[in-house]
Amino acid sequence: MSAAPAAPAEQKLDFDPDALREKYRAERDKRLRSDGEAQYLEMSGRFAHYNEDDPYVAPGFTRAPLTDEIDVAVIGGGFSGLLAGARLKEAGVKNFRIIEAGGDFGGTWYWNRYPGAQCDIESYCYLPLLEELNYIPKEKYSYVTEIFEHSQRIGREYGLYDVTCFQTRVTSIDWDGASKRWIVSSNRKDRMKARFVIMALGPASRPKLPGIPGIDDFEGHSFHTSRWDYAYTGGDTNGGMTKLGDKRVAIIGTGATAIQCVPFVAKYAKQLYVFQRTPSSVDLRGNRPTDPEWVKTLKPGWQRARRENFAGILTGQTFEEDLVNDGWTDIFRNVLALPKSDKPMTPEEIGRTMELADFRKMNGIRARVDNTVAHKPTAESLKPWYRQFCKRPTFNDEYLPAFNQPNVELVDVSAARGVERITKKGVVANGHEYEVDCIIYASGFEISTEFRRRVGLEINGEGGKSLFDHWADGFRTLHGFSTRGFPNWFYIGISQNALSVNMTAMFDEQARHIAYVIKETQARQGKTVQPTQEAQDAWVELISKLQLNNRAFLEACTPGYYNNEGTVRAGLGAGTYTPGINAFNALLQEWREQGEMKGLEIGT
Ligand code: NDP
Numbered sequence: 001m002s003a004a005p006a007a008p009a010e011q012k013l014d015f016d017p018d019a020l021r022e023k024y025r026a027e028r029d030k031r032l033r034s035d036g037e038a039q040y041l042e043m044s045g046r047f048a049h050y051n052e053d054d055p056y057v058a059p060g061f062t063r064a065p066l067t068d069e070i071d072v073a074v075i076g077g078g079f080s081g082l083l084a085g086a087r088l089k090e091a092g093v094k095n096f097r098i099i100e101a102g103g104d105f106g107g108t109w110y111w112n113r114y115p116g117a118q119c120d121i122e123s124y125c126y127l128p129l130l131e132e133l134n135y136i137p138k139e140k141y142s143y144v145t146e147i148f149e150h151s152q153r154i155g156r157e158y159g160l161y162d163v164t165c166f167q168t169r170v171t172s173i174d175w176d177g178a179s180k181r182w183i184v185s186s187n188r189k190d191r192m193k194a195r196f197v198i199m200a201l202g203p204a205s206r207p208k209l210p211g212i213p214g215i216d217d218f219e220g221h222s223f224h225t226s227r228w229d230y231a232y233t234g235g236d237t238n239g240g241m242t243k244l245g246d247k248r249v250a251i252i253g254t255g256a257t258a259i260q261c262v263p264f265v266a267k268y269a270k271q272l273y274v275f276q277r278t279p280s281s282v283d284l285r286g287n288r289p290t291d292p293e294w295v296k297t298l299k300p301g302w303q304r305a306r307r308e309n310f311a312g313i314l315t316g317q318t319f320e321e322d323l324v325n326d327g328w329t330d331i332f333r334n335v336l337a338l339p340k341s342d343k344p345m346t347p348e349e350i351g352r353t354m355e356l357a358d359f360r361k362m363n364g365i366r367a368r369v370d371n372t373v374a375h376k377p378t379a380e381s382l383k384p385w386y387r388q389f390c391k392r393p394t395f396n397d398e399y400l401p402a403f404n405q406p407n408v409e410l411v412d413v414s415a416a417r418g419v420e421r422i423t424k425k426g427v428v429a430n431g432h433e434y435e436v437d438c439i440i441y442a443s444g445f446e447i448s449t450e451f452r453r454r455v456g457l458e459i460n461g462e463g464g465k466s467l468f469d470h471w472a473d474g475f476r477t478l479h480g481f482s483t484r485g486f487p488n489w490f491y492i493g494i495s496q497n498a499l500s501v502n503m504t505a506m507f508d509e510q511a512r513h514i515a516y517v518i519k520e521t522q523a524r525q526g527k528t529v530q531p532t533q534e535a536q537d538a539w540v541e542l543i544s545k546l547q548l549n550n551r552a553f554l555e556a557c558t559p560g561y562y563n564n565e566g567t568v569r570a571g572l573g574a575g576t577y578t579p580g581i582n583a584f585n586a587l588l589q590e591w592r593e594q595g596e597m598k599g600l601e602i603g604t
């Protein structure tokens with residue numbers, strides 16, 4: 001009897017899966033810290049200035065506090081707030097106000113103007129309202145200037161500047177049961193009254209600092225990447241940072257942000273030290289100008305179709321053509337999609353097939369490092385040893401070559417689980433003090449930390465109950481947007497809805513849906529709207545049935561915000577609607593078409 005033929009995935013392996021698995025485990029263990037997410041410092045108290053100082057506005061802005069009444073308060077003027085504004089207008093809801101901490105629209109793209117800042121989702125999918133505004137991005141991947149300008153364009157074209165309070169941070173919202181309104185308080189001593197509130201904060205609006213001992217002691221200059229200090233560096237987001245010519249600079253962190261700004265600092269600084277704990281996976285960028293001939297071929301509805309094609313491929317749907325055809329869709333086609341098979345695969349076969357595809361993909365990423373970085377020990381340190389979705393994949397063509405420059409040094413701090421200490425003169429790592437003039441923290445955001453911490457404002461509903469206590473054991477919502485006990489309160493973001501890497505497409509459908517609910521409530525003379533207990537319970541149950549069972553995957557990963565720094569408290573994507581964004585949007589559309597406001601209780 002002959003042996004059974006090897007499954008296609010098992011044939012011709014030019015690597016040893018067991019050895020790779022063991023290497024991944026060792027690299028994870030090396031980095032696990034007992035303090036998990038608590039290792040990071042919140043930007044409050046003595047660190048508040050890292051977050052609250054706005055380098056883009058003139059100091060001294062004042063205005064009288066607002067105590068007036070509006071129908072809707074939209075908190076946040078990034079893309080989710082802009083989309084809420086645009087969709088409210090389209091729905092005919094006129095009396096609303098956007099409240100925004102920054103001095104202009106843009107949200108993450110207002111704050112993150114670090115050199116080289118760029119969106120790694122294709123611009124034709126990412127930038128919202130392209131057809132409505134008849135705008136085509138200049139390149140396949142837009143840089144921050146174009147993205148920021150586009151947010152201003154939305155503000156202008158939809159008349160949103162007239163209804164926005166800039167430079168205003170909401171500090172709390174409190175439900176007033178007597179007037180059936182939210183009291184919206186801010187750092188400008190406002191106490192606005194709003195019938196409805198839409199939270200449009202964005203998932204990365206609160207930066208965080210690494211909890212490195214001595215961080216207060218540094219006597220040089222320091223800032224977080226999301227508040228780039230061009231007064232210090234010179235230049236702007238396109239470069240020109242000539243003031244760094246005589247400066248020794250440390251960048252701490254090597255996530256998606258650092259990958260983009262390192263090549264620019266490398267170009268201008270006298271000396272750059274990049275302190276790396278875990279390397280990013282850096283794949284090909286391949287940006288290119290928009291082809292005018294392609295633009296001529298676009299038919300009405302093209303942006304929605306493209307977004308659905310992109311999202312569909314990322315959730316395993318089959319399409320005749322991969323319209324975006326980039327690094328993201330490559331990962332999904334080659335790592336997450338299963339090969340066609342005559343007989344159904346067992347869960348073990350599926351797991352093994354996907355693991356092998358992942359090993360192959362990451363071997364390619366590691367080979368790219370070897371082919372680019374000349375100094376062998378540096379190349380070794382730059383290789384990521386984990387599965388592709390343990391961390392946010394990155395795409396850049398200038399990052400790795402920067403390490404071939406004589407003024408750039410990679411300092412691998414993985415052995416000590418991070419930078420050891422900051423002194424008044426610089427950064428201590430591996431027992432050596434690196435004296436620097438400036439420290440730039442590329443240390444990320446409160447994306448998956450505890451909900452209270454990442455939201456950064458108080459939310460008190462019926463009976464003064466805090467939302468954070470209400471959700472202490474996890475989200476309880478209908479469709480991810482609203483929760484019982486918090487009437488007229490809507491949340492745009494990552495909750496019990498479908499997650500997409502193309503955040504703006506996700507926010508747009510959420511905004512559209514919330515605008516519909518508000519319009520319908522008003523049309524029915526309702527003063528309040530909130531989910532019924534039954535509808536909410538049913539949605540929570542559905543989500544818990546559908547939710548991604550990726551705990552084992554995340555536990556095997558090097559720590560980061562995707563796995564709550566290794567603790568896998570919830571994990572990114574936990575509790576989301578796993579059939580995917582296209583299925584979720586279809587479900588919402590059908591719900592709206594039924595016209596019954598099913599599962600919502602309207603109070604008069
Ligand atoms: P990340 O959270 O991805 O990175 C933080 C970095 O700081 C990590 O490299 C981390 O190391 C490092 N770090 C933290 N503490 C220490 C320490 N004590 N010593 C040394 N290093 C330390 O933040 P980013 O700002 O880079 O990215 C956040 C997210 O923002 C991205 O994942 C992405 O979602 C989004 N983004 C999107 C872009 C886009 O193109 N659309 C562009 C930029 C950002 P370790 O990995 O070991 O924890």
